[in-house]
Amino acid sequence: xxxxxxxxxxxxxxxxxxxxxxxxxxxxxxxxxxxxxxxxxxxxxxxxxxxxxxxxxxxxxxxxxxxxxxxxxxxxxxxxxxxxxxxxxxxxxxxxxxxxxxxxxxxxxxxxxxxxxxxxxxxxxxxxxxxxxxxxxxxxxxxxxxxxxxxxxxxxxxxxxxxxxxxxxxxxxxxxxxxxxxxxxxxxxxxxxxxxxxxxxxxxxxxxxxxxxxxxxxx
Amino acid sequence: xxxxxxxxxxxxxxxxxxxxxxxxxxxxxxxxxxxxxxxxxxxxxxxxxxxxxxxxxxxxxxxxxxxxxxxxxxxxxxxxxxxxxxxxxxxxxxxxxxxxxxxxxxxxxxxxxxxxxxxxxxxxxxxxxxxxxxxxxxxxxxxxxxxxxxxxxxxxxxxxxxxxxxxxxxxxxxxxxxxxxxxxxxxxxxxxxxxxxxxxxxxxxxxxxxxxxxxxxxxxxxxxxxxxxxxxxxxxxxxxxxxxxxxxxxxxxxxxxxxxxxxxxxxxxxxxxxxxxxxxxxxxxxxxxxxxxxxxxxxxxxxxxxxxxxxxxxxxxxxx
Numbered sequence: 001x002x003x004x005x006x007x008x009x010x011x012x013x014x015x016x017x018x019x020x021x022x023x024x025x026x027x028x029x030x031x032x033x034x035x036x037x038x039x040x041x042x043x044x045x046x047x048x049x050x051x052x053x054x055x056x057x058x059x060x061x062x063x064x065x066x067x068x069x070x071x072x073x074x075x076x077x078x079x080x081x082x083x084x085x086x087x088x089x090x091x092x093x094x095x096x097x098x099x100x101x102x103x104x105x106x107x108x109x110x111x112x113x114x115x116x117x118x119x120x121x122x123x124x125x126x127x128x129x130x131x132x133x134x135x136x137x138x139x140x141x142x143x144x145x146x147x148x149x150x151x152x153x154x155x156x157x158x159x160x161x162x163x164x165x166x167x168x169x170x171x172x173x174x175x176x177x178x179x180x181x182x183x184x185x186x187x188x189x190x191x192x193x194x195x196x197x198x199x200x201x202x203x204x205x206x207x208x209x210x211x212x213x214x215x216x217x218x219x
Numbered sequence: 220x221x222x223x224x225x226x227x228x229x230x231x232x233x234x235x236x237x238x239x240x241x242x243x244x245x246x247x248x249x250x251x252x253x254x255x256x257x258x259x260x261x262x263x264x265x266x267x268x269x270x271x272x273x274x275x276x277x278x279x280x281x282x283x284x285x286x287x288x289x290x291x292x293x294x295x296x297x298x299x300x301x302x303x304x305x306x307x308x309x310x311x312x313x314x315x316x317x318x319x320x321x322x323x324x325x326x327x328x329x330x331x332x333x334x335x336x337x338x339x340x341x342x343x344x345x346x347x348x349x350x351x352x353x354x355x356x357x358x359x360x361x362x363x364x365x366x367x368x369x370x371x372x373x374x375x376x377x378x379x380x381x382x383x384x385x386x387x388x389x390x391x392x393x394x395x396x397x398x399x400x401x402x403x404x405x406x407x408x409x410x411x412x413x414x415x416x417x418x419x420x421x422x423x424x425x426x427x428x429x430x431x432x433x434x435x436x437x438x439x440x441x442x443x444x445x446x447x448x449x450x451x452x453x454x455x456x457x458x459x460x461x462x463x464x465x466x467x468x469x470x471x472x473x474x475x476x477x478x479x480x481x482x483x484x485x486x487x488x489x490x491x492x493x494x495x496x497x498x499x500x501x502x503x504x505x506x507x508x509x510x511x512x513x514x515x516x517x518x519x520x521x522x523x524x525x526x527x528x529x530x531x532x533x534x535x536x537x538x539x
Contacts, residue, residue: 011409012514013408013409013486013489014406014408014459014461014462014489014491014514015406015489015491015492015512015514015517015518015521016492016518016521017459017489019409032248033248036245036248042244042245043244043245043246043247043248043459044248045247045248045457045480045481046248046457047455047456047457047481048455048456050456050457052456052457054247054459056536057492057518057521057522058521058522058525058536059536062514062515062518133455133481134248134249134250135247135248135250135455135457135479135480135481136250136455136479136480136481136482137250137252137358137359137479137480138249138250138251138252138350138356138359138361139249139250139251140250142455178250179359179360179361180358180359180360181358181359182358198349198350198361203249203350204249204250
């Protein structure tokens with residue numbers, strides 16, 4: 001179907017989108033920033049192991065965009081190979097109220113993990129998390145770093161409304177809601193930290209590559 | 220004391236009326252959905268009749284109608300889903316420029332076919348831009364009028380009307396009609412290959428019914444079960460309006476303008492860009508089928524659609 005000149009790591013996934021395979025989420029985030037500057041690129045979105053570019057068919061021909069995309073991916077890979085030091089993100093300490101109204105799923109999540117709620121909080125506040133990507137809803141940050149030894153299931157019935165500042169876990173990840181929204185993660189607590197500034201150049205405080213440390217608000 | 224700015228007040232906001240304008244493009248890497256008018260063509264058509272920019276903030280009225288009162292003389296126009304419109308009790312037509320006196324009551328009835336009707340007012344509504352657009356994104360309370368759907372008593376400020384004439388009515392050929400039967404063109408999605416052979420055939424041969432869930436985030440498609448060989452939830456992958464996701468139950472979900480930016484279900488198909496602007500008018504109970512397009516033809520379909528629409532709506536490519 002697609003025997004043209006596309007190298008194997010780039011694939012058309014819609015009439016106006018290409019997917020680029022990447023080795024890991026962090027590499028995808030860096031590549032997405034580069035690709036977002038391509039002429040005619042509307043959005044460059046990193047997922048897990050993939051970056052997708054939506055281009056504007058009314059502004060640039062598909063072949064032209066694909067050429068630019070291939071070149072950018074190649075030069076980005078070369079530049080990354082030469083670079084030895086990765087830029088360091090910022091470090092955030094978020095005070096979290098665990099359990100109760102702010103963390104209605106704390107006990108259930110702990111049960112899934114076969115540990116007590118206190119042990120879950122202890123683990124969650126001990127570990128340095130890193131922001132893998134933003135996505136799903138505005139500013140929602142997926143955090144790596146948990147050392148759970150099994151996966152935490154999502155809620156069977158997702159909530160229509162999860163308040164801003166909520167901290168959840170699902171799979172082996174943590175997540176932080178910058179704004180209120182729907183969600184199926186197990187909510188274990190909530191922070192009052194300002195995570196969104198609508199007038200800032202970077203409206204969401206957490207950014208891929210940043211480090212996040214959680215602390216009990218009542219400590 | 221400064222004079223009171225021209226305004227409208229809401230008497231009855233119906234099921235869900237929001238201020239909508241342009242999409243928020245270029246922010247999906249931050250998790251920000253496009254948002255904007257669910258039927259951007261109809262918003263543009265309404266704005267055209269009152270001399271506004273095509274993306275000027277107007278009202279998106281969902282299914283059940285709207286009542287409001289003007290507090291200044293203004294021009295308005297109603298487009299989109301077919302509904303009755305009364306001005307001070309007198310019926311008026313969609314797709315016409317209406318000159319209203321201060322103190323007029325506009326009453327829009329429920330949508331007869333389609334889902335969303337649009338009301339534009341000369342000058343456009345004054346609301347804050349958040350993240351580059353005045354559009355309301357309800358789940359995160361962003362943009363529009365206080366980030367929420369309108370309620371009775373809300374007062375909306377109208378910006379100064381643009382100078383000059385605007386057309387009296389939309390030419391007949393530019394009036395979309397929603398008849399409850401849809402053929403949407405698709406390209407195979409990134410995980411098309413994860414469909415079983417039978418399901419690939421069903422995806423195209425199937426006759427779908429739009430399900431009960433049909434909102435700005437997406438539309439459930441009943442009547443066809445699609446099976447994939449994927450087990451459970453995939454890692455997060457980018458999704459866009461027009462993506463057809465296939466969750467575990469096998470009931471396809473077609474994503475709309477408020478769709479989240481990433482998702483974990485197989486993306487079995489993508490509605491082509493030329494047809495995405497219709498998704499916001501899919502109504503529960505409507506019949507739908509998919510037509511397969513190769514990507515090159517799909518791009519030509521979009522170019523042809525632009526050629527057609529640009530003549531009446533110059534700059535429409537920013538919205539569709």
